[in-house]
């Protein structure tokens with residue numbers, strides 16, 4: 001059994017992310033969802049909040065765990081003793097960005113391999129930033145994120 005690491009910013013986790021995590025856990029045996037910072041993005045939820053929210057989504061999945069990490073993904077890979085990074089691909093347009101990250105990580109840690117899982121077509125339009133935008137302007141996102149995530153987004157909105 002292998003342990004795959006599925007890294008991302010997950011701000012917030014979408015149904016597309018859920019599909020990739022479950023698929024990775026099913027294929028590799030175990031999946032650790034790693035919540036990391038993307039220096040290019042400003043987040044809606046703190047890392048601790050995201051971990052908490054994602055844990056609630058996968059509370060019944062024994063082979064999926066969630067962790068936060070401050071630092072490089074390759075250092076997290078060493079800490080977890082894993083050589084398998086999993087990333088989802090929605091469309092060809094994702095490829096350039098993903099390829100760049102994969103090659104960068106390869107240079108930093110040649111022993112680690114990045115595997116890509118193509119998402120199901122029904123999730124191909126889903127992106128965290130789009131979900132946040134639809135939600136902000138009152139659109140219905142109940143088919144885009146798990147119920148637990150929707151509840152936390154509503155809670156956060158009511159706090160403001």
Ligand code: PNS
Pocket residue numbers: 007008009010036037038039041071072073074101104105
């Ligand atoms: O979901 P995202 O925002 O596309 O995920 C990108 C992420 C968080 C996986 C990437 O930015 C990352 O690995 N950040 C941690 C710092 C790092 O290792 N940077 C070098 C590779 S980009």
